[in-house]
Amino acid sequence: MPWEPPIERWCPDIKHYWQARHIKTIEFAVGACGIPLAWTKFPIAEGEHEIIAFMNDVWPNLNNRPHYIVIDKACRVMASLGVIGQLLPPHGWLATTQLKVETWHYTSHGIDDLCVEYCNPGDKIDPNLVDADNDAGYRRLHNYVAAEHHNAWTQPYEATFTKMRPLNHALFMNILLTLRANNLMRKSVPLPI
Ligand SMILES: [Zn+2]
Numbered sequence: 001m002p003w004e005p006p007i008e009r010w011c012p013d014i015k016h017y018w019q020a021r022h023i024k025t026i027e028f029a030v031g032a033c034g035i036p037l038a039w040t041k042f043p044i045a046e047g048e049h050e051i052i053a054f055m056n057d058v059w060p061n062l063n064n065r066p067h068y069i070v071i072d073k074a075c076r077v078m079a080s081l082g083v084i085g086q087l088l089p090p091h092g093w094l095a096t097t098q099l100k101v102e103t104w105h106y107t108s109h110g111i112d113d114l115c116v117e118y119c120n121p122g123d124k125i126d127p128n129l130v131d132a133d134n135d136a137g138y139r140r141l142h143n144y145v146a147a148e149h150h151n152a153w154t155q156p157y158e159a160t161f162t163k164m165r166p167l168n169h170a171l172f173m174n175i176l177l178t179l180r181a182n183n184l185m186r187k188s189v190p191l192p193i
Contacts, residue, residue, distance in 0.1 A: 003043035022162055026173070027051070029058050030150045034184050036177045048073065048080035055093070056086075065096040068126075070144055074099040075115035098126075102144050153180065 003023065025042035027050070038058040042050045051071065059065040071077055078099055081087035089095035101109050101119040109115045121144060157176060161169060 074119045
């Protein structure tokens with residue numbers, strides 16, 4: 001694979017051998033209900049440009065983008081979107097989508113003007129993100145922590161995933177995520193009509 005390191009010849013007598021290297025990051029998009037929506041691999045790092053490529057892959061069309069995306073480094077993603085001309089309306093992400101920083105991560109983001117203005121998860125602008133029963137602020141709303149729950153759920157499989165070839169890895173991931181989605185939907189309670 002492209003991210004595998006060049007072969008280092010440690011023994012001149014051996015003509016053919018290879019070495020595998022693990023990818024760095026598995027990135028998930030998770031719905032507020034916890035259902036996994038999409039995933040990808042970031043071989044080297046979870047950089048802003050990798051995140052943007054993933055967002056554009058998952059939501060290529062403006063007419064079905066989510067109203068909110070919560071990302072740990074949302075402000076840096078916004079800045080990078082601005083640089084490549086994909087931030088501002090009418091065709092950029094801000095036309096459809098607010099990028100917020102997850103509540104816990106935001107505590108270390110507050111010094112950045114752009115972050116305070118756009119990414120504050122507790123800005124009280126959208127009633128969907130207000131917890132009316134807890135005026136002490138904004139509880140870590142379920143939709144802000146869905147991704148954390150998802151990450152915790154993947155932990156027991158981590159060791160298994162490190163010992164797989166790429167295709168087996170992808171297949172195993174898809175099977176697990178399908179089971180996860182089915183379980184969550186089975187447990188969910190339909191809203192009253
Ligand atoms: Zn920030």
